[in-house]
Amino acid sequence: AATAGAPRGAFILFEGVDRSGKSTQAAKLVEALNAQGTRAELWRFPDRKGTVTGKAIDEYLSATAAAVSSSGTGGTEGGKSGAGLSDQAIHMMFSANRWEKSRALLEALQQGVTLVVDRYAYSGVAYTAAKRVPGCGVAWCKAPDTGLPAPDVTLWMALPPGAAAARGGFGGERYEEAGFQEQVRGVFAEVRDSSFVDVDASGSVEEVHQRASC
Ligand code: ADP
Ligand code: 2DT
Ligand code: MG
Numbered sequence: 001a002a003t004a005g006a007p008r009g010a011f012i013l014f015e016g017v018d019r020s021g022k023s024t025q026a027a028k029l030v031e032a033l034n035a036q037g038t039r040a041e042l043w044r045f046p047d048r049k050g051t052v053t054g055k056a057i058d059e060y061l062s063a064t065a066a067a068v069s070s071s072g073t074g075g076t077e078g079g080k081s082g083a084g085l086s087d088q089a090i091h092m093m094f095s096a097n098r099w100e101k102s103r104a105l106l107e108a109l110q111q112g113v114t115l116v117v118d119r120y121a122y123s124g125v126a127y128t129a130a131k132r133v134p135g136c137g138v139a140w141c142k143a144p145d146t147g148l149p150a151p152d153v154t155l156w157m158a159l160p161p162g163a164a165a166a167r168g169g170f171g172g173e174r175y176e177e178a179g180f181q182e183q184v185r186g187v188f189a190e191v192r193d194s195s196f197v198d199v200d201a202s203g204s205v206e207e208v209h210q211r212a213s214c
Pocket of ligand 2: 046061095119120121123125127128175
């Protein structure tokens with residue numbers, strides 16, 4: 001139940017390209033907040049487990065190139081129904097995944113819980129717009145997210161491309177390719193807004209944590 005008069009929790013978002021340290025730093029920030037007596041929870045998008053859309057999104061992201069081509073354009077046979085989704089359909093799935101969690105997200109904030117969130121709608125726009133699909137520019141990409149709860153602050157994990165590459169190889173999920181990551185970085189730069197605060201994401205995990213928590 002909501003605590004009457006409790007201060008609203010903060011909505012703190014981490015955004016950045018792959019391997020910029022979002023997941024590492026989001027977890028450390030939650031730990032630090034709880035240790036200092038601030039109720040905080042780690043949330044992530046896509047939410048692959050607690051949602052109806054999560055399974056299709058997980059299938060889409062983990063599908064191999066072979067599975068994608070054999071799934072054709074509209075077929076749902078073979079079990080891997082998410083793998084062959086069109087760029088438009090998967091974009092809506094990612095947005096719907098946020099909408100599935102939006103009421104619970106607002107309730108948590110109202111109850112005074114601070115939410116540290118690993119990716120959100122900026123990732124949604126950046127990854128789809130980076131595909132340069134005709135008709136799916138930034139405005140089209142933003143439309144389904146209109147009205148979602150907005151972050152109080154977006155910590156942009158600023159890391160030069162070379163530094164991200166030095167953190168080991170890609171895991172093999174869809175989008176994990178150097179050229180595409182540069183396109184994604186370009187769209188993030190285009191869509192950043194007044195919620196963005198740059199965090200220098202280079203240096204040790206501890207150094208970045210100090211910068212991200214002040
Ligand atoms: P993201 O969630 O942005 O993709 P991760 O937090 O998963 O990034 O980090 C990507 C990889 O880099 C992981 O192997 C992680 O252990 C490592 N890593 C994270 N932060 C640092 C850092 N400051 N210096 C070196 N390696 C790091
Ligand atoms: P990670 O689990 O490593 O963060 O990768 N993505 C994410 C989108 O394409 N659209 C979205 O709306 C969101 C939130 C980015 C998740 C992958 O999913 C991509 C990388
Ligand atoms: Mg991550």
